[in-house]
Structures are given as C-alpha cells and as structure tokens.
Amino acid sequence: MYIVIAGAGLLGGHIASTMAGEGHDVVVIEQSELQTETLSAQLDIKIIRGGAVSPSVLEEAEVKKADMVIASTNSDEANIVICFLSKQMGAKRTVARVRNPEYSGYLILPTQSPNKARRVFRPKNLGIDLIVNPEIVAANEIRRILSSLYLTPMDEFAEGQIQLTEFKATKGDILDKPINQIDFPKPCSIAVITRGTETMIPKAEDVILQGDRVYILASKNDMDELGSVFTQAKGKASSAVIIGGGRVGFHIAQRLEQIGVQVKIIEKSRRRCFEIAQRLKAVVVQGEGSDYNFLVEERVASADALVATTERSELNILLGLLGKNLGIKRILTLVDRPSYIPLAETVGIDIALSPLQLAAGKIVRLARVAEVISVSRLAGERVEIVEYVVGENAPIANKPLSELQLPNGSKILAFTRDGAISFPQADSIIKASDHAIIACQTALSSVVEKLFY
Template identity: 45%
Template sequence: MYIVIAGGGTVGYNIASMLVVEDHEVVVVEQSEKAVEYLNQQLDIKTIFGNAAIPRILRDAEVQRADLVLAVTDRDETNMVICFIAKEMGAATTAARIRNSEYTGYFIPPAKSTLSARRIIRPKSLGIDVFINPEVEMAREILGILSSFYSTPVEQLANGLVQIRSFTIEGSPMVGKTLSELNFAKPCVVAAIARKEELLVPRPDLVLENEDALYLVAERDNMDYLGRMFSAIQRPARSVFILGGTQIGMLVAEGLADHDVVVKLIEPDEEKSQKAAVRLEKAVVLKGDPTDRDFLTEQGVPSADAFVATTENDEFNILSCLVAKNLGVDRSLTVINKPSYIPLAEAVDIDVAGSPAIITARKIAHFVLSGGAIAATLLESGQLEAVEFVVNPQAGIINQKVSQIEIPKEATIGAVVQNNQVIIPPDEAVIHAGDHVIVVSQLNVLHDVEKLFK
C-alpha cells in the first residue's frame, strides 16, 4: 500500500516504523527540520519537509494515489484540514488523530427557513473516514486491565472466540524446562516468546528462563485458567489512585467511578487540581506530591489495588509508580509517552507500561490489512502482529493440514476457526476455503505469510 503520514512526531514515527517493516511504501510529511533529519536517519522512507495542510505539499506527497492518509500532527484542526484536502485530491481512505471528542460527532446547522430541510454534517462530509484518539484508546486499555484478573492486556480475534495474552514467568517451576515439557491446564499454543528485548521462535526444545514472556493463543473461556500457571489471580481493582489530571487520567477516573470503584486522583498543580475537582464528581481530587511517601501513606496508597500514572513526564510517572510499589500497592500502571522508555519501566518491575503512540499504531494496523486479512493487532510494543485471515478459495494451502503448511519460522498459526468451532492446537486441522486462521508473526515476515492465504 502507498501511505502518506502527515506528522513525524512520536506517533507518526512509530506508525511509519511499523509500516516500513511490513513492506509498505511510506511517505512522511513533517514541518520540523529536526524531526525530518531524525526520520531520515532511522527509517528507509521518503520524507517531505513542509506543512501538510498546504495543498502544494500534499500534491508533492502524491496523495491522489494514496491508499491511506494518516493525519497525526499535534493539532486536531490541522489534521481535519489535511484529511479534507487529501480526500478532495483523491486519497482512498483518510484517518485523523483527534483529541477533542466534540469534533468526532455530527452537527446540524440552522435551516434557511422554518420549512427548509436541515442538513446533517457528519465527519465523512469533512473528508475524514476514521477518527483516532490516542488518549481515549489508552484509557480504554487501562480500564480493561484494571477490570481483569491479570496485569496484561488481552487481544481478541474471531469475534472474541480466540484470545491472545502474554504471561511472564517469575520464579516459577517452569524455569529451566523446555516448552515440550510444559503441561498446560487447557489447550493453547505458545505463539511467541519475548526474552528481554529479543523475540524467540517457540521451538519445542527451547529452555525457558526467568522473566520470559510467553504469548498464548487460547479459547476465550480457557485463558483465565491458563493464567493461573503464571501468577495468582488478582481481583478487579476496587480502589485506585491516579496520578495526573491529564485527559487520560480524567477518562480513567470517570470510567472507574462509573463502576463504583473508589478513585483518588493526585494532581500536583493547583489550577489543574481545581479543574479536575469540578469535572470529577464521583472521585476525590488531591493536590500533593506523588513522590512523598508520607503523603501517599496518609492518603491510603499502601492498601489500594492499583496506582496509575498518567502525566506527560515519563520519568515522573516511573518514579511515582516505584514509590507506590515500594509502599505495597498491588498493581502499578504507567503511561509512557516516549516508547523508548518502556524497557526502562519494565526493568524496574512496573506491572504495565503503555504508550498512546503504540496504541495508535495498533489501531492503524486494522487499516493496512491485505492478503485476506480481516483483523489485526500489534503485540510486544509493535514487534509482533496477530492477524486473522480468511482462507481464499484459490489459496495454495487448501486441503493441507496446518502441520504441513510451510510458514516462516518467525510466524506461528495459533488457531483455526471452522464454522465457529475453535481448533487449538490446530496442527491436525485441514484447511478449507472460508476458514479463519489466527497467525502471530514478526513483522518482517508478515508479507510472506499473507501470500499463503491469497
């Protein structure tokens, strides 16, 4: 696909890096010389220096032949203008990064007279096919984790019949065993293993080490049973502290309070804390220093179920989570604005480190599907992708057993769904036209995987 990205900041860079690995033709338009220089140093892509809201610049980017235009600058209004112009010039699909939710609805302008028809103006009338709100997506992920039994997000494919989740081995009897020696409580497939910053192919003779993260593919009803092999089940959070009166922090606070969770939001800034107190009717807003142990203890952090840091300062978020963990809070989650900080957060034992930029890239993955793919999601900070394929009647794998399919070693077929029946492990399943096949693959071989299903 030919994809134009307007905005080469953190979000644009992460999306571009994902798309390049998947062998898409990518052009990034950016008006910061420093950002353009960095993009050229890090990625093998074409860059254009300039303001993407100017038609001449978009013409230079050849948006008229673009399969997808992604407007991800820091300004909502600029992104809307870019999508409008790109659509008018012939772009097939446009997506805009929009933070203000009021822009995503429709409005009805006044009629010329009492008898005149009133016209409804919808986002598509403005040339925007898809709205992407990184803050809303990040808040949803945090809420999903806090309401579940485990501290890692779960991905769902095949209309929710199949789930993918990572579990980390920590001081478990599994350490030192090979994959073939593991006895899982329910049927599943180990689709990938993350060891420190390396992705490993899950071979039967692979010896497991402490802190290895195993990506399991299993039926929806079996995933919680499998999780008990790795850690004790945690009850859904009923008492949560949130750091930061940011958009993410406010959305998480509102979502939790609506489900009768006790929420306390800490905001060091006087003005922001006052605004948060006005907006959050069902939560307690505190002004204080989240790195002050005495303050946190006095407010009850040691007995809380979770501590969530959502400020725009990554170092402050990590430090605050460490203090909360040291005081005994069960779960710590932090928002990381620079994805390069995620390994640092994980290295100091913060339970979950999530990035709005990576969340956005994950959502974009759905719009660059090809080769019979109907759904996709990114895993392991964008290094892996789980894809749901529908087998084409002309595909070369028809009537083959899964175990006979010559798939790249960096990819694993985790499940086959035939007539809404899930087959896991799928090795003996015979592939038929119309089957749904779930594959977990490293990005660099995904193009070869797609060819199997065409």
Template identity: 35%
Template sequence: MSLKVIIVGAGEVGYYLADRLSLEGHDIVVVDSDEDKIKRLERSLNVMAIKGSGASAKVLERAGVKEADLFVAVTNSDEINLIACLLAREYGVPRKVARVRSEDYLSPESPLNEQKLGIDLIINPARVLADEIVRLSEITEATEWAEFARGKVILLGYQVKENCPLVGMSLADLKELRALYDFVIVAIIRNNETIIPSGSDVIRKGDKIFIIAKKKDISAVEHLLGFTTKPPSRVFIIGGGQVGAFIARQMEAKNIEVYLVEKDAARCEELAEFLKHTVVLNLDGLDAQELLKEGIDRSDLVITVTDVDTVNILGALLAKHHGAKKCIVRIDRPDFIPLLSNLGIDVALSPRLLAANQILRFVRRGQILSVATFLGSEAEVVEMVVPDTEFFRKGRKLQEIEFPKGAIVGAIYRAGEVIIPKGETTLYPGDDLIIFAKREALPKLEKLFSSS
C-alpha cells in the first residue's frame, strides 16, 4: 500500500529515508529550509521538495500534511522536530516519528516523553549507535550483526582475510561443512558490488560475506569457518561525548575494563561522576605516546566516537598500528565507509544511517516484520510473513516459487523452530521468512508476499 509521507529535514537521515521510501512507491514530500539541500533532492530523487520551516503550519499545509499517513521529523534541531510533530498531531497524522538528541524526552518519567507528546517513536541517534557498538563488540570478528525471528536467527557480516580457510572455496565446496551445522552464505560484497551467490561463486580474500545461522549455532559455525568469538576484556573508547558515555556505562556493567579518553578537562570531571568503574583519561585521542603509556596497544577493542570523522579514522589507524586487535569507528559521512576496510579498520558505523534504519523498521507495513540495512551494500535483510493466500495455502516448495532476481531466503521461523532452507523446503502460511534482497527486488517481494 502506497503511503503519503512527509519528511522534515533533508540531511543524511532525511535524504536516505526519502531515497528508500520513494523507491518503494510511496508518495514522498521533503521539507527543509536549506536551499542547497532542496536542490540536491530535486536533482537526485523522485520526490517533492519544499523550501521552508518544518515548524510552520503554512509550510506543512503546502506539503499536504492533512492527507499524510506518516510524518517524520529529522532535522538537527530537537525543538523543530518536536514542534513539527506536535503540528502533525493537530492535523491528525496517524503516525509520527521524531529524531531527538536530548535525554530529557527519552525517560518514561519525563514530563515530555513520547506518550505525553503524542509521538509514536522518538529516536536518539547517540543511544542507537552506542547499543549497536556494544552488540558488535561481543562478536570479535563480525563487522555487521542483526537478529530476526525473536532473536533465534542471526545474520553476521565478516571480512575475509588472507588466512581464512574459506579463501578459494566455492559455495558448492561448503556443502560438507553445511552438513555439520545449518548456515547459509546469503551475500558476498566484492569491490562495492553486492552478489547474491550461487554454488559456483568462489570466496576471495577481501570479500565481505554475510552468513545467516541459528543463534545457538553461531559459535560452532564461526569456529568451523575459521572466525572467533570472544568478548573483549579491555576496551579503550576515544571520545567522551554522549555516545562514548553510553558505551562505557554499558560495558562497565559487563565487568569489562574500560578506559575512556576525552581531551576536555571539564567533561572528564562530569564523566568521572557519571561512570563508577571506568578509567577516565584527560588526553588527546591522537596522542600516541600517552595512549601507549596507558596500554592502548594491549586492548582487545578500540572504539573511536568523537564528533570528528578524521579524528576517529586516524585514532583507529594509530591503535591498529600499535597492536589493538579490533577497531570500531563512528563515521558521520557514509561515503567514507567503503574506503575504510582497505585501511584495515574493522567496523565503521554511521549514527545517522542507523537512526534512519530504525525509522524504516517502524515505517514498514504489509507483510514486512523487520528490516536491517548494511552500509556498503545495496541490499536489505527483511523478515516477511507468508500470507494465507490460495497460492500458499497448501504449501509451496521454494524451488517452485519465482523469487525476484537478487533475493535469497536465508531462514524460516515456524512455530518456534528455525529452519535453514534448501530448494525442496516447503513454505506454509504463517511462516516467517528471513530474506536477503537487493534493493530493486524489494517491491517484487512485497507483491509476492502480499495478502491481497
């Protein structure tokens, strides 16, 4: 079903959402006060762009707020986002989403929280990024992570290194390994191109591979494929802003030895009050000599989350050069990300795109239960329900179904059980499917699994 969507804010998050949702056939209107951003939208995307403030009732009426099904406010101003959503509420828009940085609106005890403001979803990008980094830190070699089917199915991304036993093997060669544990390689990213592989595709050094497996089998599958899982015991965080503080708080609760590096002395005092078991260091994150004195070379994980991309990249490169085992880097400019794996950086995450993906998960309608999008890939992983239609009612084997090109079923969740499918596996109404699909295949998938 096509939705009328108004997006206030044409920065990275707004642009990304407009791009994704317009490709799915939704009617998109974007509002922004910056003329350059409006021109960029008009040049690049098939959307309506309106110059003006999202906090103006007149501007929103021009955008068609009275007919909107969904309203998303993602400017850099908390106040504009909240006022815009309050206006949308008064115009009767059924679903409203706001990006908000301040913690004041996130607590259930706050006098102005989601419920009291009448906003369906408030997203804090710093918290979303911190949560994702903590999850990824627990899986030593994984560069991407997502869970589906109520946490029973995991999708992991790995960079294939020279010493990986998979190098030179075709997917057909992996059949013997798959006989030991159920897993499936659903995608290979090579030279920034996403490949949905067949049996003849060969894994090469430098590839990024995506694996879907049962959560209970992940450790065994990783061991089988030459990857390792060992949560870190010693972590350095460079950047004591909101993100760094959130990460340190979660990690010290897991009894991890945490060192938090921040160059602003006043902020260090605040952090020392906030964090009870973290060593707060008043240092420059690029001062290699001082960091070596503190033992950054012996760390299992270095996380760089300052507000400056170049500092995050250089800090991670310095740490890796001096012996840090793994680095996770915050990047605000997603166009940098494809370059970073070539530099030896393990994981790069964009807070804006993570926030956008969380909004996409909320927006999805129809048969899509959840979605995960990975940076550097033109694909998404979607969880969809097999509808109770005449086509599926008596069951359909996977090999009988004409799936769109660029889509592969990685797992099926049925009555509490996970099935890693083969061609002869039968689908029944009510099955949850975890599907890895290129972006252009998504509209066809939605049509295939539509209940109408």
C-alpha cells in the first residue's frame, strides 16, 4: 500500500516505522527539521519537509494515489483539514488523530430558528474514515482493567464474544507442566507467553513457569473461571490514585468515576488542579507525585490502585515502583514507547500500557490486504493477534489444520462460524467467511496475511 503520514511525532513516527516494517510504501510529511533528521536516520523512507495543510505539499506527497493518509500532527484542526483535503484529492482512506472529544463524534450545529432541522456533521462528512484518540483509548483500557476481577489487560475479538486476557502465573497446579497436560476448566488457547524479556508463541509441549505472563484466548463468559487457574483474583478496584492530571489522567479519572471508583488526582500545577476540580468529583491534590513523604502524608497506600500518567515514561515507572513500595496492590503506568513495556513489567510494574501501541493497533488493521477485523500487538509489539475474515480463495480455506504449513512463529488460536466459537483440533477445517484468530510474530505478519485472501 501507498501510505502518507502527516506529522512525525511519537505517534506518526511509530506508525511510519510499523508500516515500513510491514513492507508498505511510506511517505512522511513533517515541518520540524529535527524530526525529519531523526526519522531519516532511522528509516529508509521518503520524507517531505513542509506543512501538510498546504495543498501543494499534499500534491508533492501524491495523496491522490494514496491508499491511506494518516494525519497525526499535534493540531486537531490541522488533522481534520489534512484528511478533508486528502479525500478531495483522491485518497482512498483517511485517519485523523483527534484529541478533543468534541471533534470525535457527531457535531450538531445550532439553527437560527427552532422550526428548522439542525445540521449534523459526522466525521465522514469531513472526509475522515477513522478518528483515533490515543489518550481515550488508553483511558478506556484502564477502566476495563480496574473493573475486572483480575488485574489484567484484555482485548476483544469476534464482536466481543472472545477475549484475549493476560494472567501472571502464580498458582502451583499449572506450573512446570506441558500445556497439553494441563486440565483447563473451559476451552481456551494459550496465545503467547512472556518470560522476562523473552516472548514465545507456545507449542503444546512448552511449560508454564512461575511468574510467566500468559495470554489466554477464550470465550468472554469463561475468562473469570480460567483466570482462577493462573492467579488469585484481586477483585474490582473501588479506589484509585492517579498521578498526573494531564489530558490522559483526566480521561482516566472521568471513566473511573463513571463506574463508581473513588478517585484522587495528584497534580503539581495549581492551575490544572483548579481546572480538574471544576469538572470532576475526584479529590484533587496539588503536589509532587515523586515525593515519597508526600505520598505517605496523602495516605496513597490505602488506595486499591495507582495509575501513573505523567508525560515522562521513566518517571511513570519510578512512580509505579514507589507505589509498589508503599504496598499498593495494583500498579499501572503509561509509557510512550511500546519497547518500554517489557522493561517496566520486568522491574515489578503490574501493567504498563502504551497509548501509541493501543492507537496504532486500530490503524494498522486498515493497512492489510486481507479483511482484518481486529489487531492486538503484545510484548513490545513483537507479537500480534489478528482476527481475519477468511477469503473465498484463501490458501487456508477448506483444508484440515493438520495439513496446513503455517510459518514457524505463528499459530491458529480459534475461529468462529455463524457466531459459534471453535478451538482448533487437528481435523478442524476453516471455511471461507469464517473469522480466524491468529497469533504470529510481527515480523511474519505479511507472510501470514497471504494465507487468508
């Protein structure tokens, strides 16, 4: 695919690296000389220096032949204009990073007369096929985690019927046994195991060790029972401390309040504290979140969860470790780079999340030739879980799984047909129009994709 990316900041640069790594023809538009030099040193792609809101710059980038234009500058308004212009010039698909929630859905314009119908603008009216807000995506994920019985990140497939959930192996019954000898209470597939900095897509004879992070794919209704095999349920969080009252911290607090969690926000800016206090019910405290004595005075240790959301990944990891030292049971930190996730979890952080990685997963699926429903990237993006719709002439269709020659580093986890979930057996046959859920090393994604169309 021919992909144009406007803006080479953290999100744009990350997507450019991902798309180029998958073999797409990528062009980046960026105004900053520093950003262009940095990206040029990292990737062998075409980079145009200039502002993407300029039609002449978009013409130079040849957006008229683009399969996708991704607008990821720091300006919501610029991103909307870039998508509108690109669509008018012939781009097939457009994606806009939009942080302001007011721009993200329907925009209802007032009328001069109550008798006249109000005008409703949708993102499609503005030439935008997909709006992505990394901060809101991350906030929604944290709400899901803290409302679960287990402290686990999760993704959904098959229209929510199937969940992919991470559990830390701490209970003895499953440890040091080959996977094919474990008596699971419900049908499931072991998708991925991470052990320190090592990541594997396990075979039947592989074993689960103490402390492994195990990703399970199963029916959503069975996940709580399966979780009890791996670890002790912690229960849903009823209180949380958020360190960092920026945009993402605010969104997290807002969503936790919606599910009845008592929230305390620690923010060093007095002005920002006042703004948050005007809009939320949360207790807002001005202070330095890295001051251990201050955290003790604020009785942070009594909270069920600590969420570190400052703009610095390294500080968030440090704050998480401080919370761990205080005895808080649930520690979640945000990191800007997916590569930090294994490092953070290795040093003791319960869950590290990258808003960039979560947002990129929503964009990446649009750049696949095969019909892709969902993409989830794990373990610092070394592995991905993909839900494909099997094509009519797909090489994988109408053959017993025992006869398929899947690349090493890939595995069929489950498939659905007419809403029914099946976990693969040697004699299972996947048919056209089935939804197949696959685990594979990210480096193999372009090879595996060819099996499905």
